[in-house]
Amino acid sequence: MMQSLELIVAGGGIGGLAAALVLGRQGHTVTVLEQSPAFGEIGAGIQLGPNIFRMFEHLGLTEAVTAVAYFPPGMGMNDVRTGEKIVRVPLGDTARAVYGYPYGLIYRADLHDVFLQACRATPTVRLRTSAKVEGFEQDEQRVRVHVDGETLEADALIGADGLWSRVRQQIVGDGKPRLSGHIAYRAVLKREDVPAHLWSDDVVLWGGEKTHLVHYPLRRGELFNLVAVFHSDKYEEGWNTFGDTEELNARFADAVPQVKELLGKIETWKMWVLCDREPVKTWSNGRVTLLGDAAHPMLQYLAQGAGQAIEDAVVLGEAIKAAALRQTQGERLVEDAFEKYQQARYLRTGRVQLTARFYGDIYHASGVTRELRNQMFQSGRESAGFAGLKWMYEGIDPKTLFT
Ligand SMILES: Cc1cc2nc3c(=O)[nH]c(=O)nc-3n(C[C@H](O)[C@H](O)[C@H](O)COP(=O)(O)OP(=O)(O)OC[C@H]3O[C@@H](n4cnc5c(N)ncnc54)[C@H](O)[C@@H]3O)c2cc1C
Numbered sequence: 001m002m003q004s005l006e007l008i009v010a011g012g013g014i015g016g017l018a019a020a021l022v023l024g025r026q027g028h029t030v031t032v033l034e035q036s037p038a039f040g041e042i043g044a045g046i047q048l049g050p051n052i053f054r055m056f057e058h059l060g061l062t063e064a065v066t067a068v069a070y071f072p073p074g075m076g077m078n079d080v081r082t083g084e085k086i087v088r089v090p091l092g093d094t095a096r097a098v099y100g101y102p103y104g105l106i107y108r109a110d111l112h113d114v115f116l117q118a119c120r121a122t123p124t125v126r127l128r129t130s131a132k133v134e135g136f137e138q139d140e141q142r143v144r145v146h147v148d149g150e151t152l153e154a155d156a157l158i159g160a161d162g163l164w165s166r167v168r169q170q171i172v173g174d175g176k177p178r179l180s181g182h183i184a185y186r187a188v189l190k191r192e193d194v195p196a197h198l199w200s201d202d203v204v205l206w207g208g209e210k211t212h213l214v215h216y217p218l219r220r221g222e223l224f225n226l227v228a229v230f231h232s233d234k235y236e237e238g239w240n241t242f243g244d245t246e247e248l249n250a251r252f253a254d255a256v257p258q259v260k261e262l263l264g265k266i267e268t269w270k271m272w273v274l275c276d277r278e279p280v281k282t283w284s285n286g287r288v289t290l291l292g293d294a295a296h297p298m299l300q301y302l303a304q305g306a307g308q309a310i311e312d313a314v315v316l317g318e319a320i321k322a323a324a325l326r327q328t329q330g331e332r333l334v335e336d337a338f339e340k341y342q343q344a345r346y347l348r349t350g351r352v353q354l355t356a357r358f359y360g361d362i363y364h365a366s367g368v369t370r371e372l373r374n375q376m377f378q379s380g381r382e383s384a385g386f387a388g389l390k391w392m393y394e395g396i397d398p399k400t401l402f403t
Contacts, residue, residue, distance in 0.1 A: 003324060003333065004028055006154040008145050010133040010167050012039050014108075015292025015309030016160030017115035021059065022317035024125035031154070032125065033147055035132035035161075041112035042270070044186045045218045045225030047203065047303035048106055050099035051395025055310045057101070058398050061114055068110040070217045071102050072203050077363075077377060080208035083256040087377040088202070099393050105203070105225070107188070107218045111306070133159075133166055136288060143287045156287045156334045158316070160309070163275060165294035171285045177275035180299055181233050182360060185243040185269040189224045191217070198262050199224065206259050209366040211251050213259055226266065227300075228252070231364065235273045243269030274299055276357070279350030284338035291316065295342075296349035301359035304352050304392065312349075314398050316341045322402035344401055352392060 005028040009016045012034030020030045048069070056062045076088035095103040119125045134146040136157055145152045159167025163177055191199075203216040210231040218225050230251040245266075252263055276297050283290040292309030316337075323337035362373040376388070 003327070005156060005320075005334065007031070007156050007158065008033060008143070008152060008154040009158045009160055010145070011035075011159070011161035011165075011292075011294070012127065012129075013160065013162060013292065013309075014041070014112055014115060014306045015294075015313060016158075017112065017119050018059075018310045018313035019158055019160055019291055019316060020125045020127075021115060021118050021122060022313045023320065024119065024122040026317060026321065027124060028320075030125050031152070032119070032127050033131035033133055033145070033152075034127070034129050037130050039112070039116055039127065039129060041108040043188050044108050044227075044270070045105055045188065045216060045223075046108050046111065046306055047216070048104040048111075049304065049307055049395075050095055050101035050103055050393045052307035052310055053101035053104065054395040055307075055314050055398075058314055059118075061118065064114045064118070065104070065106065065111065068114070068219055069104040069106045070219060070221055071104050072216060073201055075103070075203040075205075077205045077207055080206035080211065080213065080252070080255045080259055083258070086207070086374050091203075099395075101395075105216050105218055107223060107225075108306075110219060133161060135166060135170060138285075138287050140286075156289075156338070158289055158291055159294045160291045162293045163297045165290065167288065168283070168290055168294050171288060171290060172280055172283060174277065174280070177277050177297055179233075180274045180276060180357075180360070181231055182229055182274040182299065183232050183235060184272040184274055184300065185228045185248055186272070187226050187266040187269050188218065189226070189265060191222050191224060193265060194224045194262075198258060198265075205363065206255065207363050207365075208252075208255065209370075210364045212363050213252070213255075213263070215262065226262065228263065228269070229274075229364075235271075241271050243271035245269065276353055279346065279353050281346050282342065283346070284335075284342045287334050287338075289316070289338040289341065295345075296353055298349075298353040299356040299360050301363060302352060302356045302389070302392065304356070308349050308352055311396060312341075312345060315344050315396065315401060318398050318401045319344065340402060348396070355389075355392070 007030045009032045012032045020032045024030045073092045074090045077086040091103040136145045143157045206213045214227045283295045291312045319337040319341035327333045
């Protein structure tokens with residue numbers, strides 16, 4: 001029987017809850033410490049590639065996710081200034097046929113809730129709010145985690161505390177995240193507030209020089225998600241603050257009327273200053289490791305940050321299981337598992353981090369780069385339009401990871 005560990009997860013976002021679920025189901029006692037007064041997520045959409053549905057199948061969550069997701073028939077890119085259709089690739093059955101799993105869209109709060117309910121149904125998972133992790137220390141036996149004047153002890157700590165991770169500061173110590181100079185404005189409309197001529201069942205990206213707008217339906221088609229992105233070095237920090245509608249309208253001043261009309265439907269935008277980090281090879285130290293954005297924050301251009309966090313959780317679980325099997329009682333189970341976990345993850349997540357930057361550049365391209373991008377996208381049709389991203393969407397097979 002596997003040794004039961006006492007584990008602490010710092011951060012109750014999608015990554016932290018996924019880790020707690022995986023490890024709690026293995027019989028470990030997991031305490032999730034979330035700094036906010038309540039568990040929850042911001043109201044915005046996220047895309048879920050087929051590699052993430054592969055993880056949902058592994059976790060037995062496909063049905064719960066499918067009940068609240070939306071499955072677009074296709075994904076396309078149009079020129080924001082001319083309206084020219086650059087490419088449209090079929091998703092739906094085509095994505096299922098190529099990758100074995102669908103391409104879906106989900107309201108973040110709904111995805112977070114799927115994990116929250118699954119954690120609540122797992123007796124070994126304890127969920128604490130208003131619990132901000134300040135730091136930790138460790139020795140060969142235990143880790144001590146400092147939380148608002150209290151010290152909690154455990155066998156291991158998993159830092160799933162996002163882009164500005166405190167736990168990362170102590171393990172990697174690479175300072176603030178890298179400012180990309182790209183800003184995202186996000187908003188969600190109800191279906192009835194989107195006129196029929198502006199609605200699309202597809203994921204649609206309107207690309208232009210240093211700007212783009214993406215829109216797609218969410219929650220079984222009841223909601224409509226908009227994300228507008230532009231380059232600006234005016235902002236240094238900002239996460240989930242309010243956007244400036246005048247600035248946004250100026251950025252899209254020469255967009256086609258359809259795009260301007262759509263932007264005009266939004267009264268209040270939420271703004272994100274987009275950041276990432278250079279990939280690193282080492283994000284574990286002894287009894288402490290990182291997961292999700294804390295380990296490998298990435299720009300959103302491949303729509304994979306939450307998906308990679310979920311893959312991390314599955315791989316971490318498999319690494320702990322495999323270490324326990326190799327293990328003789330009392331040896332370096334946790335340290336061994338954390339090393340194997342980061343070894344299995346750093347190249348894949350690093351590749352997503354760097355490829356996401358590249359996609360950010362080519363979505364916003366002009367001149368010859370724009371022509372090359374169009375040629376590249378148009379020649380990728382035969383593999384559901386994602387020829388260069390097959391390695392990402394095929395995903396990982398949890399069963400063969402540590403055999
Ligand atoms: C504009 C935009 C669009 C995106 N689109 C997509 C998409 O389409 N698909 C996709 O897969 N991903 C997308 N992402 C990325 C995705 O949002 C992140 O990668 C994902 O949320 C990472 O999850 P996480 O759990 O690692 O971190 P987070 O979601 O940041 O969660 C961290 C949690 O830790 C808590 N916390 C922080 N510090 C502490 C502390 N000291 N103590 C205790 N708790 C703490 C926070 O309150 C939070 O609840 C997008 C991101 C942006 C900005």
